[in-house]
Amino acid sequence: MSNAIRFQFSKGPEVMFLSHLDVLRAMERALRRAKLPIAFTEGFSPRPIMSFSFALPVGVLSEAEYADFRFAEEMDPADFMERFNYHLPSGFQVIAAEQLAEGSPSLMNEINAALWKVALPHTSRKEIEERLRGLEARDSFVVERQTKKGNRSVDLLPLLFGVSKIEESGNGVDVHCLAGVGNEGNLRVEELGLLLGFSPAEAVITRIGQFKKAGSQYWTPLGNRGFTWTER
Amino acid sequence: MDMRLMPLLPLVTKPARYTNNEVNAQHKEWSEDKITMALAFPDIYDVGMAHLGFKILYSIINGRRDAVAERVYAPWVDMQQLMLEHNIPLSALESGHDLRDFDLVGFTLQHELSYTNILKMLDLAGIPRRTSQRGEDDPLVVAGGPCAFNVEPIADFFDFVVLGEGEEVIHEILDLVKEKKGQEAGRTEILKELARVPGVYVPSFYRPVYANGRFESLEPLYRGLPTRIEKRVVADLNTLPFPEEFVVPFAEVVHDRVMVEILRGCTRGCRFCQAGMIYRPVRERDPEVIKELVAKLVESTGYDEISLSSLSSGDYTQIGPLVRELIDIYQGCGMSVSLPSLRLDSFAVELAQEIQKARKTGLTFAPEAGTQRLRDVINKNVTDQDLKEVVQGAFQAGWSRIKLYFMIGLPTETEEDLDGIVDLAHRVLKWGREFRTSPRRPEVTVSVASFVPKAHTPFQWMGQDTLESLAAKQAYLKERLRRPGITFNFHHGEQSLLEAVFARGDRRLSQVLERAVDMGCQFDSWIDQFRYDLWLQAFRDVGLDPADYAQRSLEPSQPLPWSHLSPGLDTEFLLREWQLAQQGIPTADCRWDRCTRCAVCFDLAVANRLTEGSSGE
Numbered sequence: 001m002s003n004a005i006r007f008q009f010s011k012g013p014e015v016m017f018l019s020h021l022d023v024l025r026a027m028e029r030a031l032r033r034a035k036l037p038i039a040f041t042e043g044f045s046p047r048p049i050m051s052f053s054f055a056l057p058v059g060v061l062s063e064a065e066y067a068d069f070r071f072a073e074e075m076d077p078a079d080f081m082e083r084f085n086y087h088l089p090s091g092f093q094v095i096a097a098e099q100l101a102e103g104s105p106s107l108m109n110e111i112n113a114a115l116w117k118v119a120l121p122h123t124s125r126k127e128i129e130e131r132l133r134g135l136e137a138r139d140s141f142v143v144e145r146q147t148k149k150g151n152r153s154v155d156l157l158p159l160l161f162g163v164s165k166i167e168e169s170g171n172g173v174d175v176h177c178l179a180g181v182g183n184e185g186n187l188r189v190e191e192l193g194l195l196l197g198f199s200p201a202e203a204v205i206t207r208i209g210q211f212k213k214a215g216s217q218y219w220t221p222l223g224n225r226g227f228t229w230t231e232r
Numbered sequence: 233m234d235m236r237l238m239p240l241l242p243l244v245t246k247p248a249r250y251t252n253n254e255v256n257a258q259h260k261e262w263s264e265d266k267i268t269m270a271l272a273f274p275d276i277y278d279v280g281m282a283h284l285g286f287k288i289l290y291s292i293i294n295g296r297r298d299a300v301a302e303r304v305y306a307p308w309v310d311m312q313q314l315m316l317e318h319n320i321p322l323s324a325l326e327s328g329h330d331l332r333d334f335d336l337v338g339f340t341l342q343h344e345l346s347y348t349n350i351l352k353m354l355d356l357a358g359i360p361r362r363t364s365q366r367g368e369d370d371p372l373v374v375a376g377g378p379c380a381f382n383v384e385p386i387a388d389f390f391d392f393v394v395l396g397e398g399e400e401v402i403h404e405i406l407d408l409v410k411e412k413k414g415q416e417a418g419r420t421e422i423l424k425e426l427a428r429v430p431g432v433y434v435p436s437f438y439r440p441v442y443a444n445g446r447f448e449s450l451e452p453l454y455r456g457l458p459t460r461i462e463k464r465v466v467a468d469l470n471t472l473p474f475p476e477e478f479v480v481p482f483a484e485v486v487h488d489r490v491m492v493e494i495l496r497g498c499t500r501g502c503r504f505c506q507a508g509m510i511y512r513p514v515r516e517r518d519p520e521v522i523k524e525l526v527a528k529l530v531e532s533t534g535y536d537e538i539s540l541s542s543l544s545s546g547d548y549t550q551i552g553p554l555v556r557e558l559i560d561i562y563q564g565c566g567m568s569v570s571l572p573s574l575r576l577d578s579f580a581v582e583l584a585q586e587i588q589k590a591r592k593t594g595l596t597f598a599p600e601a602g603t604q605r606l607r608d609v610i611n612k613n614v615t616d617q618d619l620k621e622v623v624q625g626a627f628q629a630g631w632s633r634i635k636l637y638f639m640i641g642l643p644t645e646t647e648e649d650l651d652g653i654v655d656l657a658h659r660v661l662k663w664g665r666e667f668r669t670s671p672r673r674p675e676v677t678v679s680v681a682s683f684v685p686k687a688h689t690p691f692q693w694m695g696q697d698t699l700e701s702l703a704a705k706q707a708y709l710k711e712r713l714r715r716p717g718i719t720f721n722f723h724h725g726e727q728s729l730l731e732a733v734f735a736r737g738d739r740r741l742s743q744v745l746e747r748a749v750d751m752g753c754q755f756d757s758w759i760d761q762f763r764y765d766l767w768l769q770a771f772r773d774v775g776l777d778p779a780d781y782a783q784r785s786l787e788p789s790q791p792l793p794w795s796h797l798s799p800g801l802d803t804e805f806l807l808r809e810w811q812l813a814q815q816g817i818p819t820a821d822c823r824w825d826r827c828t829r830c831a832v833c834f835d836l837a838v839a840n841r842l843t844e845g846s847s848g849e
Contacts, residue, residue, distance in 0.1 A: 015482065017247035022482045029255070029480060029534030032565075040566050048566065059242045087534075089255045089482070201242040 602652025
């Protein structure tokens with residue numbers, strides 16, 4: 001048995017405008033309210049041992065956030081889920097939890113792909129399909145990215161792995177996009193907007209999956225369920 | 233929350249200020265038989281969420297079946313702009329109901345520089361600014377808090393004002409307003425009834441009289457109105473309700489921690505300090521009650537920091553044992569205990585040592601003046617010897633950063649007193665080099681504020697230094713404190729000037745405030761928002777001179793615009809203290825020494841209430 005737990009949680013409309021730091025703080029406080037014995041780092045200013053998947057942008061919903069918590073003692077995942085969910089602020093919910101084997105790679109190292117659902121209330125399937133054909137015809141889609149060290153040119157095309165589904169919904173469509181996330185190559189939501197032609201403020205965006213991707217194989221960080229998606 | 237704001241949230245900084253749904257936020261159903269009150273803080277969420285007074289009222293009001301309390305803060309300028317563009321009025325956080333739909337809107341007056349925000353919030357809410365402009369459908373707009381003790385400059389904007397402590401009087405107000413609303417009574421009738429409640433002041437029932445451009449008197453317009461409104465005060469903190477839950481913000485706010493008030497009031501008697509005068513007498517909360525409240529709040533909030541708050545926490549009789557016990561219970565679980573407002577004595581260093589065992593971040597002391605002579609004038613009873621022992625002790629115990637607070641422009645100040653500040657800063661640095669045990673180089677921060685004369689203090693008659701003189705003194709200090717290891721900060725004189733104008737002002741200033749808001753003044757305590765040029769324009773437009781309010785020294789025989797708003801102090805006491813100040817004679821603390829005859833205990837039938845035991849051990 002191990003003292004570490006990996007879990008998947010959702011971030012609903014009540015808390016979608018919290019920053020990554022706000023989420024960390026809210027979780028720390030929920031742990032303390034739940035009296036769950038989180039482990040602390042050694043040293044002068046002990047910090048709870050918690051690590052999260054790549055930060056979700058402010059204003060975006062999620063059904064697939066991940067975190068690893070290390071506890072001071074053995075922790076039963078079902079027990080953790082029940083007690084933590086009871087004390088989490090409304091809008092957060094732990095969906096699944098399991099024990100994490102010692103020496104498992106961190107979420108930041110593992111996760112490199114995300115599945116986004118972009119709900120565009122006033123866009124038709126035809127418009128999206130045309131847009132995608134336009135992208136297919138291109139060799140590159142270079143934008144200037146602002147970083148702390150100044151501007152840098154980035155080609156966005158290789159960061160978009162594909163559109164896996166277009167679903168009609170009301171007068172608009174839900175577009176499911178697989179894209180790079182994390183340190184190896186990260187597509188920002190506003191850049192996804194540039195590729196598909198929407199402004200993030202008008203769309204309702206949900207992160208519905210995060211994966212470890214190896215070639216065309218995608219595996220969930222928890223439960224190890226997989227699927228195959230071949231880029232064209 | 234107000235769902236109309238949803239599409240605006242992606243467009244503003246820190247949207248979590250506006251989203252509500254925090255843990256422990258109360259979402260009570262609105263119904264005809266409930267009385268509703270918005271607790272309005274005239275600054276942004278990040279600042280207002282720290283205010284303990286509103287946490288207390290929020291819990292008391294929501295503890296009633298027949299009442300609802302909700303929070304509202306000033307939206308930041310970016311959100312204000314969007315609200316105006318989209319025609320969305322200011323609403324309360326919990327239910328999203330418009331502010332104007334509440335029965336009562338209560339503002340807290342913590343600071344003179346927040347007054348523009350009050351008008352701005354009323355404007356955004358679509359509530360007429362002046363009580364004379366409001367109709368039967370508008371909420372009753374009420375104010376309380378320390379600045380209520382001279383509410384005159386903004387009296388025209390409030391239907392009624394509450395003086396003193398709110399825990400008891402809030403029930404009387406809610407009961408009365410509820411009953412009268414049930415009878416479909418009009419505003420004037422309700423206000424007439426409210427004017428009979430002790431501690432309640434209805435400004436529109438009084439008319440100020442001026443002669444030769446000076447305030448002369450305040451005339452009651454009806455028979456039977458009190459000519460002096462005495463503050464409300466509770467005798468015993470232990471029987472008072474204190475919240476067992478705090479709303480836990482998601483966004484980062486100041487003082488985001490468990491706060492338990494361990495004592496109320498301070499009788500040290502610093503002659504510049506308004507809080508020390510208006511919150512008398514001293515009442516300590518029982519340590520058992522404090523520990524129980526801490527435990528409940530830790531459990532309900534999940535905070536990792538516990539703050540024992542008061543005007544001077546080191547004065548709490550059993551502070552040592554209390555802090556040690558709390559550290560024993562909580563420090564093991566990654567939590568910390570903090571004591572704001574520690575007075576400068578060797579015991580403070582001992583306590584700080586217990587609290588900051590691991591990380592010695594910095595210690596702050598407030599000698600307030602640079603020489604013993606001037607400290608005697610202001611009755612800051614700290615000696616040079618105390619300073620030396622404390623600072624040396626702190627360096628020996630491992631601290632490397634010391635922050636010192638001073639004021640300039642104090643009564644009787646001379647160049648010698650400024651030199652005293654410089655000298656003290658240098659001595660502290662020298663002690664640091666001699667006594668430090670930390671590997672870090674010693675650092676001294678000297679922070680200098682400008683003296684602001686406040687109503688109901690012994691210095692209320694004293695005029696503020698001119699801007700030129702304050703600037704010259706700042707330059708003098710800056711020049712002499714320019715050396716490695718010393719950092720020098722000072723407050724902006726223009727803000728202190730405006731603070732002084734409103735601290736000692738009269739009702740004529742209401743026009744200046746309105747004019748300033750119309751021209752765009754708000755968030756005056758934020759230096760990047762403060763527009764002194766617009767303020768000067770507003771004074772010119774109305775035909776009043778800010779210097780006349782701030783810098784004029786008053787004759788003790790002269791009528792004061794705030795004399796009817798009583799914190800229970802005898803004017804003779806203030807005058808005695810003013811004379812002793814000029815002679816440089818200190819006055820001892822009545823907790824441990826003889827009665828200073830301030831008259832609060834006698835007038836208000838209360839007394840200092842200390843817990844058993846001695847300080848230290």
